Amino acid sequence: DWTTHNVVEEQIASIRAQVGTKRAICGLSGGVDSAVAAALVQKAIGDQLTCVYVDHGLMRKGETEQVEKDFVAATGVQLKVVDAQERFLNALAGVSDPEEKRKIIGREFIRVFEQAQAEIVAEAGAEGEDVAFLVQGTLYPDVVESGGGTGTANIKSHHNVGGLPDDIEFELVEPLRQLFKDEVRMVGQELGLPEEIVQRQPFPGPGLGIRIVGEVTKERLDLLRDADAIAREELTAAGLDRDIWQCPVVLLADVRSVGVQGDGRTYGHPIVLRPVSSEDAMTADWTRMPYDVLAKISTRITNEVADVNRVVLDVTSKPPGTIEWE
Numbered sequence: 001d002w003t004t005h006n007v008v009e010e011q012i013a014s015i016r017a018q019v020g021t022k023r024a025i026c027g028l029s030g031g032v033d034s035a036v037a038a039a040l041v042q043k044a045i046g047d048q049l050t051c052v053y054v055d056h057g058l059m060r061k062g063e064t065e066q067v068e069k070d071f072v073a074a075t076g077v078q079l080k081v082v083d084a085q086e087r088f089l090n091a092l093a094g095v096s097d098p099e100e101k102r103k104i105i106g107r108e109f110i111r112v113f114e115q116a117q118a119e120i121v122a123e124a125g126a127e128g129e130d131v132a133f134l135v136q137g138t139l140y141p142d143v144v145e146s147g148g149g150t151g152t153a154n155i156k157s158h159h160n161v162g163g164l165p166d167d168i169e170f171e172l173v174e175p176l177r178q179l180f181k182d183e184v185r186m187v188g189q190e191l192g193l194p195e196e197i198v199q200r201q202p203f204p205g206p207g208l209g210i211r212i213v214g215e216v217t218k219e220r221l222d223l224l225r226d227a228d229a230i231a232r233e234e235l236t237a238a239g240l241d242r243d244i245w246q247c248p249v250v251l252l253a254d255v256r257s258v259g260v261q262g263d264g265r266t267y268g269h270p271i272v273l274r275p276v277s278s279e280d281a282m283t284a285d286w287t288r289m290p291y292d293v294l295a296k297i298s299t300r301i302t303n304e305v306a307d308v309n310r311v312v313l314d315v316t317s318k319p320p321g322t323i324e325w326e
C-alpha cells in the first residue's frame with residue numbers, strides 16, 4: 001500500500017541498513033527535496049547526520065539566511081555552512097555552455113562536500129571511517145531527465161545526477177529517488193516540516209547559474225538577484241504563490257536592445273519571466289497571469305534594476321520548452 005507513512009517507515013529502515021553506525025552528510029539547498037531528504041535521514045540516524053549548506057553565490061536574495069534560520073529551527077539538525085562563492089565563480093569564469101555550467105557546478109558541489117566531510121570526521125575524532133555517505137534529495141524526474149531512466153533521452157544534467165563527477169568517492173543515500181514532487185511534499189508533512197518549507201516552489205540546485213544565458217559573473221548575478229526579488233515580491237503580494245508552480249526569472253546577458261529612459265537612449269539587457277503551471281515538472285504550461293501583476297513587475301524591474309530596459313514573458317509550454325532556459 002502506498003501511504004506516506006509506509007514510505008517513511010520503509011525508507012528509515014533502508015537508510016539504517018545502509019549507513020549503520022557511520023556518519024553521513026547531506027547537502028541542503030534550501031529547496032523542498034533536500035530538506036525532506038535531510039529530515040528523513042535525521043529521523044533514521046539522528047546525530048550521525050550533519051547537513052552542509054554550500055553558499056555558492058548562485059542563490060536568490062535572502063535564501064542563505066532562510067536555510068540557516070528556518071530549517072535548523074524546524075529540525076534541530078547539525079548544520080555546517082561553507083562559503084564557496086569565490087570557488088564557484090572562478091570555476092565558472094568564461095563558461096557559457098549550459099551543460100558545461102551544470103557539470104562544473106555538480107563537480108564543485110562534490111569537491112566542497114568532500115572537504116566538509118573530512119573536516120566533520122576530524123572534528124568528531126572519527127578518522128579511519130572507510131565509507132563516506134552523501135545524502136541527496138534526488139527525485140524520480142531528476143533521474144529521468146538526466147538520462148538515468150530507461151529509454152529516455154538526456155535532456156539536461158541535473159546537478160545531483162548527470163552533473164556528478166566520475167571520480168566521486170561518496171556512497172549516495174537517495175531516499176526520494178522513486179518519488180514525485182507532490183509525494184515528497186506529503187512525506188515532508190508526515191515528518192512534521194513546516195508549511196514554509198514543504199510548500200516552497202522548486203528552485204534548481206545550480207541556482208541562478210543556469211538562469212543567466214551567457215557567462216556567469218558577480219555583476220550579472222547581483223542584477224538577476226534584484227530582478228528576481230522584485231518578481232517574487234509582487235507574485236507573493238498578489239497572492240499567486242500557490243497558483244504558480246514556479247517562476248524562473250532569466251537574464252539574457254548576451255543580448256542587448258535599445259530603449260529610452262528619461263531623456264536618453266539605453267542599450268540594456270532583457271529579463272525573461274517564465275511563470276509555469278505544472279503537476280510534476282515533467283510537463284508544464286505557461287501560466288496565464290493577470291496582466292496588472294505582469295505590468296507591475298515589468299515597471300518595477302525596468303525602474304529599479306540598472307542595465308535592464310526590457311521585460312519579456314515566456315509563453316512556451318513544456319514541451320517544447322523546458323522550464324529552465326538552460
Ligand code: XMP
Nearest residue numbers: 157158159202203204205206281322323324
Ligand atoms: P526543466 O528545466 O528540466 O526543469 O524543465 C524541471 C524542474 O527541475 C528543476 N531543475 C533542477 N532541479 N537540479 C535541481 O535540483 C537541477 O540541476 C535542476 N535543473 C532543473 C527546475 O527548476 C524544474 O522545477
